[in-house]
Amino acid sequence: MSTITKQSKEGRKPKVNWARIEEADNFANTVKQFRQGKLEHDSFRRFRLQHGAYGTRMTDDYAMVRVKLPAGEVYPHQLERLATLSEQYSIGSAHVSTRQNMQLHWVILEDVSEIMRSLAEVGLTSREACGNAIRNVMCSPLAGVCHAEEFDVTPYAIATAKFFLRNPLNQSLPRKFKFNFTCCEKHGMARMVDVGLIPQIKTINGQECRGFKVFLGGGLGNKSFVGHQLEDWTPEEDLLYTSIATIRIFDRLGDRKHMERNRMRYLVNEMGWEQFKNLILKERTLVHMTQSAVVKLAVDQIPQKLESHVRISGFDGKSIPDGFSRWRKGNTFAQKQSGYYSVSITLEAGDITASQLRAIADISREFSAEGYARTGFVQDIYLRYVSESDLARLYSRLLEVGLANPGSLTMVHPIGCSGTTSCNLALTNSHRLAKEIQRKFIELKLDEDDDLREASIKISGCPNSCGQHEIATLGFFGGGSRVGKDMYPVYQMSLGGRSDGDTMLGVNLMRLPAKRVIPATLKLIEVFKANKKQEDFKDWIHKVVTGHADSTVKSIDDIKKILLPFTEAPPIEKDKDFYADYGSDSSYHTRTGKGECAA
Amino acid sequence: MCSLNKPTIDADHLRGQIRDNSVRIIDVRRAEDYKKDHIPKSVNLPLAELLADDSPEKVLKIAQNLGIDDQTPVVVYDDTFGALASRVAWTLQYLGHSDVSLLDTTYSQWKSLGLEVDNTEITSSSKTHSVKLQPEIMATADYLEKAKENKNVIVIDNRERLNYLEQHIPRAINIPYRTLASEDKILKSKDDLKRLLKNRNIQENAEIITYCGSVGTLSGLAYYALKSADYPNVKLYVRSFKEWKGLNKPIVKQENANYWDLSAE
Numbered sequence: 001m002s003t004i005t006k007q008s009k010e011g012r013k014p015k016v017n018w019a020r021i022e023e024a025d026n027f028a029n030t031v032k033q034f035r036q037g038k039l040e041h042d043s044f045r046r047f048r049l050q051h052g053a054y055g056t057r058m059t060d061d062y063a064m065v066r067v068k069l070p071a072g073e074v075y076p077h078q079l080e081r082l083a084t085l086s087e088q089y090s091i092g093s094a095h096v097s098t099r100q101n102m103q104l105h106w107v108i109l110e111d112v113s114e115i116m117r118s119l120a121e122v123g124l125t126s127r128e129a130c131g132n133a134i135r136n137v138m139c140s141p142l143a144g145v146c147h148a149e150e151f152d153v154t155p156y157a158i159a160t161a162k163f164f165l166r167n168p169l170n171q172s173l174p175r176k177f178k179f180n181f182t183c184c185e186k187h188g189m190a191r192m193v194d195v196g197l198i199p200q201i202k203t204i205n206g207q208e209c210r211g212f213k214v215f216l217g218g219g220l221g222n223k224s225f226v227g228h229q230l231e232d233w234t235p236e237e238d239l240l241y242t243s244i245a246t247i248r249i250f251d252r253l254g255d256r257k258h259m260e261r262n263r264m265r266y267l268v269n270e271m272g273w274e275q276f277k278n279l280i281l282k283e284r285t286l287v288h289m290t291q292s293a294v295v296k297l298a299v300d301q302i303p304q305k306l307e308s309h310v311r312i313s314g315f316d317g318k319s320i321p322d323g324f325s326r327w328r329k330g331n332t333f334a335q336k337q338s339g340y341y342s343v344s345i346t347l348e349a350g351d352i353t354a355s356q357l358r359a360i361a362d363i364s365r366e367f368s369a370e371g372y373a374r375t376g377f378v379q380d381i382y383l384r385y386v387s388e389s390d391l392a393r394l395y396s397r398l399l400e401v402g403l404a405n406p407g408s409l410t411m412v413h414p415i416g417c418s419g420t421t422s423c424n425l426a427l428t429n430s431h432r433l434a435k436e437i438q439r440k441f442i443e444l445k446l447d448e449d450d451d452l453r454e455a456s457i458k459i460s461g462c463p464n465s466c467g468q469h470e471i472a473t474l475g476f477f478g479g480g481s482r483v484g485k486d487m488y489p490v491y492q493m494s495l496g497g498r499s500d501g502d503t504m505l506g507v508n509l510m511r512l513p514a515k516r517v518i519p520a521t522l523k524l525i526e527v528f529k530a531n532k533k534q535e536d537f538k539d540w541i542h543k544v545v546t547g548h549a550d551s552t553v554k555s556i557d558d559i560k561k562i563l564l565p566f567t568e569a570p571p572i573e574k575d576k577d578f579y580a581d582y583g584s585d586s587s588y589h590t591r592t593g594k595g596e597c598a599a
Numbered sequence: 600m601c602s603l604n605k606p607t608i609d610a611d612h613l614r615g616q617i618r619d620n621s622v623r624i625i626d627v628r629r630a631e632d633y634k635k636d637h638i639p640k641s642v643n644l645p646l647a648e649l650l651a652d653d654s655p656e657k658v659l660k661i662a663q664n665l666g667i668d669d670q671t672p673v674v675v676y677d678d679t680f681g682a683l684a685s686r687v688a689w690t691l692q693y694l695g696h697s698d699v700s701l702l703d704t705t706y707s708q709w710k711s712l713g714l715e716v717d718n719t720e721i722t723s724s725s726k727t728h729s730v731k732l733q734p735e736i737m738a739t740a741d742y743l744e745k746a747k748e749n750k751n752v753i754v755i756d757n758r759e760r761l762n763y764l765e766q767h768i769p770r771a772i773n774i775p776y777r778t779l780a781s782e783d784k785i786l787k788s789k790d791d792l793k794r795l796l797k798n799r800n801i802q803e804n805a806e807i808i809t810y811c812g813s814v815g816t817l818s819g820l821a822y823y824a825l826k827s828a829d830y831p832n833v834k835l836y837v838r839s840f841k842e843w844k845g846l847n848k849p850i851v852k853q854e855n856a857n858y859w860d861l862s863a864e
Contacts, residue, residue, distance in 0.1 A: 028798050035800070087777040093863040105861055106760055108773070110798045351863035404853040421861040432860040524668040583731045589857050 008023040011076035012371030019120035019303030028113035048246045051125025053112045055596045065104045066129035070161035071139035072100035072374040083357035094349040100375040105422045132173045137161035140183040141374040141382040145335035148184035150201045155180040159297040175262045189499035191218045194264045211235040217268030220465035225265040228273045240297045245283035266384040306369040320392045330447045331408040342384040347407035349416040349434040350379030359401040400577040407447025412482035419461030424593035426461035428478025428489045432582040471499040475506040480590040489514035489581040489588045496545035507545045516566040553596045606705040606827040611817040627683045639717040646683040653769045666723030676702035681785030685819030695731030738808045738834040742759035751807045757817040776817040780826040791830040806832045
């Protein structure tokens, strides 16, 4: 192996300090007041959520701490701190969410302030990670390196997060509010969020001007909507004004009474897009006029400093471990910067151990020329600016720490929300199902099948879409069914959801018993193989659900018929396992508590 | 009484005492590790040797053979975040030896600071030690079972969170052993520990009983953490959860959640 001659041991330090240490003391004191009965349950819950501590399944004693990583950026010493915190106060593992947060679950409520204090030392916060606030500002993990992007939106995402964090505008919204910056049409989900942004350059009088396609009022949930484009092009100067105007309108008109349907998308839906759009544009003019000073986003345009690692000797080609080319195919992405690759590290349903977090810290110091990591949109972690010549060595390092699962960018890497592992609302163990599917599909080498590469599987443990099932090629959400008095876990399956330029919500197919999801999915792949012409799985499903398929099997009903045998429930004496959810050996029963999204 | 003035001692103080020849240092790592190198003038007592028979008679013999009399200041260290050293230190204390402290860093940290190490094995001439057992720092299963119903008693489980969720002694609270350490010391600073314990509403006047998985190492470390945060009344349930389960005493678990499946282990 080679030696690195140029590497700062400390690693790159973050540009932004998101933390305020005094919030830790305040949180500790408020918990004490709450435990002493001096604070009402509801006010405490609002306070707790505003500070990023979410409730836990069937207990008031534990919380989940959601650590915000704006634009997904996370630095080596921050990863190490998260590792330590997971061992000290959580379950020895952390969880990477679909919104680029890192979560610590099963934390004792009284310890949350200790976590906040420790996070503050490394510049991280959980402030406004839950509750009725602007949640973590997302940004495509490929922003800055994607071939299709018009410019790098990362600095805009960071500036937006900075502007709104702790901003009074954002402390008591009718409901949570989400921003999502993406690099291009393909790699984001700009239409499935309150405010989605895609960078777009427009030439005006021969000059290239930066701006955005802005989408408003989309989002996933019990009822999902696709966002609408506000105008042809929104110049970058208007980004902040548009954001403020949208938040002001939502704050003023959002429904504060009906928590279950008061995300901004419902407002847009009830009012009608045209009227909503006009309101926003008027409000934006008003915001322009009434600002006493010109407010600008502090967009940091200093170019990224790259530090390539000079190695004395190359990697010995003979010692490249098995599986490298398979991994390279399914987990790496050639950047627009020639010679550099972005690498997606697949986790299982977003879970990562403390020692793996430490390994990624080391690896990002050693292999990434930008010196830090980014969380992605699918419970994964990206390392960017890896030299092509380093990929084999990186693979072998990942292999050592159990992080070299193949197929990160393919269908074998499903999303599963936390489900019954920690969530109050969950009906099924969607988290474990995602892991089971991943293990099975890797075993079957489905990641090597080009036909399945673009498709996706996403699983939620209830209808509320945290697992984003409605934008998946194959989506599943959990529920319960029964034979006589015996209950068994089931999943409602949907087909054809997507979040790219042709965004659409998945179309309901049928309810499948949890223990039949894997065989039914394999059967569907088999049907596709028998019916396909030129198209891949994602395109074929798209054709089927939109009525454009010209194969023998060409409609939702055709598929339903084929999969019908999988819905049969055997008698409990014959197949006890059928009546138990994944991760449990006892009979299934639904049990839920109060959700906190709407608190 | 066993009120320790100094549950831990830092490297500078220990080096001073080594120079003055005024201390008996016990290295509790395995014999082969000790043979390679160790803190100068330390003697070796592998934890396994102690655990093979930790009856007072045997411990007395061990202590005397290591050249410890009633007045000898003793410092114990390990390379396992202080847990093994804690178990040895506590055992000496239970025997009635009051002047025993933990080195506040591990042996690896000692070495990484560039402090002196040695590979000379010390032979010590045997000394005479008295036996004054300290039952107030030890809890048995029967004692714990009764005491845990008392409002002023707090039982602390020092195993990892998932193990605690899966099963624990009724009414026990959980402070995983990793919570007790700082980045570079086996124990957090006194202020940090006090704040952590106060947040958890653990009052100084409470009687505290610590336990862990099997032999009282992790909970031994917790014993010293509490001592260093000025909690006077702490007992170690030295046979811990392994014995408790073996005796078929009551056990509770966190119900209705598949928390294991959240782990990446």
